[in-house]
Amino acid sequence: MADSDNDYLVQSPDPQHPANLIPELCAKFWHLGWVTGTGGGTSIRDDDLVYLAPSGVSKELVKPADIFVLELSKQVNQKERIYLRKPPVLKPSQCTPLFIAAFTKRNAGCCIHTHSQWAVLITLLLERQRANTKVFEINNIEQIKGFARGFGKEGNLGYHDTLRIPVIENTPFEEDLTDSLEKAMEEFPDTCAVLVRRHGIYVWGDTVHKAKTQCESLDYLFQLAVEMHKLSLPWLSNII
Numbered sequence: 001m002a003d004s005d006n007d008y009l010v011q012s013p014d015p016q017h018p019a020n021l022i023p024e025l026c027a028k029f030w031h032l033g034w035v036t037g038t039g040g041g042t043s044i045r046d047d048d049l050v051y052l053a054p055s056g057v058s059k060e061l062v063k064p065a066d067i068f069v070l071e072l073s074k075q076v077n078q079k080e081r082i083y084l085r086k087p088p089v090l091k092p093s094q095c096t097p098l099f100i101a102a103f104t105k106r107n108a109g110c111c112i113h114t115h116s117q118w119a120v121l122i123t124l125l126l127e128r129q130r131a132n133t134k135v136f137e138i139n140n141i142e143q144i145k146g147f148a149r150g151f152g153k154e155g156n157l158g159y160h161d162t163l164r165i166p167v168i169e170n171t172p173f174e175e176d177l178t179d180s181l182e183k184a185m186e187e188f189p190d191t192c193a194v195l196v197r198r199h200g201i202y203v204w205g206d207t208v209h210k211a212k213t214q215c216e217s218l219d220y221l222f223q224l225a226v227e228m229h230k231l232s233l234p235w236l237s238n239i240i
């Protein structure tokens with residue numbers, strides 16, 4: 001079957017259809033400075049179908065017709081991915097194996113990758129301040145209540161809970177981040193995100209809404225944490 005036979009997979013009048021949502025979200029994220037200069041991206045899983053943006057394109061200009069589709073359960077080899085729908089000329093996002101890790105290891109419904117400068121700055125501060133610390137930690141900030149308690153757990157974190165986001169080291173090729181991302185997920189089973197040193201962040205959630213709001217809350221906290229650092233205010237406090 002020719003790939004073009006499956007164009008119907010990305011054609012829908014429903015604005016909530018993944019092929020319509022990915023371009024809309026990427027355009028919004030571009031305005032936040034999260035996916036500028038082709039970096040970053042978003043992928044959505046609907047049951048067994050995974051929708052992906054193309055690689056190396058202006059993410060804010062992606063159209064539904066540019067979207068790749070694959071079946072999660074049919075993937076046997078990372079090197080030879082089988083696509084159900086593949087637009088001509090374009091290549092799938094280099095972030096594909098990392099998005100797939102969020103879908104398979106955490107049953108996520110959406111995964112967002114940003115090159116947010118706040119996320120990058122946090123990894124730089126951690127690198128300089130505490131060379132061996134591979135985790136960003138913050139507590140006693142209201143926005144922490146915006147995060148799911150953890151994988152397979154009910155409810156959200158509380159105000160006094162400590163939010164912990166692991167940091168992995170960057171690699172020259174995006175796909176080579178996959179092993180360390182998966183290891184960080186095992187070490188921090190409740191995390192909804194992994195920071196990538198000098199690069200950005202991967203954030204996931206059960207739904208598109210949860211991935212988006214957690215990504216927004218993280219960006220808010222990273223910006224706040226950078227400002228707190230400038231004022232010599234600690235990210236962890238003992239308020240009870």
Ligand SMILES: CSC[C@@H](O)[C@@H](O)C(=O)COP(=O)(O)O
Pocket residue numbers: 037038039040041053054055056057092093094095113174
């Ligand atoms: C500015 S290039 C950035 C890429 O190498 C990568 O880090 C990235 O986030 C986007 O990869 P892409 O393959 O375009 O989806």
Ligand SMILES: [Zn+2]
Pocket residue numbers: 039040113114115174199200
């Ligand atoms: Zn990237």
